[in-house]
């Protein structure tokens with residue numbers, strides 16, 4: 027077929043512009059990206075060859091070759107992997123197939139380091155070749171297709187590419203980079219080798235380069251025809267821990283997670299017994315952009331006896347650990363395992379339990395020994411881990427120890443306090459762990475419900491994450507201490523004798539006022555009672571024991587769910603100067619009662635059903651106070 031010229035998808039054009047101009051300081055990544063694609067292509071072939079051995083033709087030893095030609099000023103990356111058909115080449119090298127393209131552009135920050143990290147996450151690796159090349163030629167043939175169905179693709183990265191059918195004996199893909207004028211530095215075996223060792227050492231496939239030898243006569247290095255392997259070429263996780271240094275672990279992680287960031291921690295071990303597997307699990311230091319999308323696949327790469335089977339094997343991890351990256355290599359699963367089979371398999375369940383335990387141990391160790399790193403982890407992934415309290419019955423207790431809160435103890439919005447620490451600081455007479463929830467840290471901290479706790483010096487946890495209330499519906503106690511909302515039910519803060527006496531007297535005196543308020547507010551409040559939990563506020567709302575707090579009701583409503591409407595209880599502070607002015611027959615007492623209720627609702631972040639009525643009442647009371 028004759029040569030055809032086609033246009034890149036608009037996004038590719040934009041991406042190329044961006045790549046060439048803003049990633050220049052990171053240009054070395056091109057080799058890592060192209061080698062990584064070649065390695066993926068070999069994995070795909072090995073996988074397809076399980077079902078159809080003939081795909082390997084007469085060339086079963088998979089490898090990558092990296093060569094350069096100083097005279098032609100080219101670098102070539104050649105693999106004998108799966109290759110591409112004409113249609114695949116057009117689709118893969120002319121568009122950005124992944125749906126996240128728009129997201130990619132939305133997320134560009136202008137910061138070169140950060141943008142470079144995004145490139146990997148969004149799978150636009152191939153185009154990075156254009157950072158150093160002003161023309162790229164790809165010659166390829168899909169495994170299983172005849173030699174006559176080879177393909178040549180070529181582009182100068184300027185908006186168009188040419189494609190034609192060629193005769194190609196060799197299966198797989200050869201990518202030739204025609205270097206830009208100022209990239210001569212790359213035309214050196216030493217340079218290329220050091221880049222491979224820096225970025226691609228962990229690739230399980232041999233990466234071959236031509237040998238070079240010193241020629242005394244010419245007094246220069248000469249390139250031989252013979253090839254040698256320049257990387258370790260064994261899957262990192264199959265090697266013994268003692269033979270792997272931190273840098274190798276880190277570089278493998280970067281390859282796996284498509285990121286430039288170092289991991290926070292990792293754990294690597296072989297599990298023996300009824301189900302045998304090797305696991306290498308990493309804790310990232312940064313949350314990916316799609317962490318909140320629970321439908322997003324996430325998880326581990328699955329290998330069976332070193333053969334790559336699938337990415338994102340989500341069955342190997344519970345969803346609340348979806349931020350973990352890593353590899354599981356099983357000795358027991360069949361090579362032709364599918365996602366459906368994974369769901370059913372007992373071995374997979376055993377692996378999933380094992381992986382979960384391992385991750386929890388890693389987190390426990392971090393929390394115990396490396397507080398700074400644990401704080402980083404918590405900041406990035408704490409909210410996701412909290413989902414585990416609801417989802418993972420078996421590990422709930424372990425997870426409860428890992429959860430961190432902000433609290434009135436250190437008066438900071440950083441979530442640093444563990445339940446164990448809280449319990450350690452509990453007052454002698456205190457029987458419960460107290461918390462308050464609100465939309466923001468500031469609102470929680472200023473909640474009227476906290477007033478009595480401040481007075482008594484009792485610590486209260488400040489909950490502001492959306493998952494918190496949901497989580498606590500599963501976590502009702504810790505080390506035998508009930509966890510209780512300060513806004514729900516009766517507080518069991520035992521008053522001392524003197525307080526009790528005063529309370530009884532005041533209670534009797536204000537009975538008529540309380541009865542009046544009950545009657546006036548019968549459509550709004552389930553009950554009205556006096557409270558001694560407030561100092562600075564005249565009133566507050568509490569939920570009945572067992573009922574949902576106002577905050578949770580509002581949250582569910584905002585999420586479009588039907589929250590059962592439960593009326594709150596209005597509590598009035600008899601010590602407040604405003605309340606002290608009131609009695610059942612104060613003029614406008616109905617308006618005063620509504621005002622006490624509406625103010626309490628506003629103070630806890632709620633919204634009024636009839637704001638107009640509130641304004642009218644407040645104004646008429648202000649006018650009355652002004653004597654008008």
Ligand SMILES: Nc1ncnc2c1ncn2[C@@H]1O[C@H](COP(=O)(O)OP(=O)(O)OP(=O)(O)O)[C@@H](O)[C@H]1O
Pocket residue numbers: 059063064067105107108109110118119146147148149150151152153199284
């Ligand atoms: N050497 C190769 N052999 C076969 N197919 C390839 C090769 N290089 C690239 N491709 C195909 O082109 C596609 C696009 O490659 P590109 O590097 O841009 O993104 P990706 O590999 O899908 O994503 P990521 O870089 O995140 O892994 C690949 O998914 C693959 O299908």
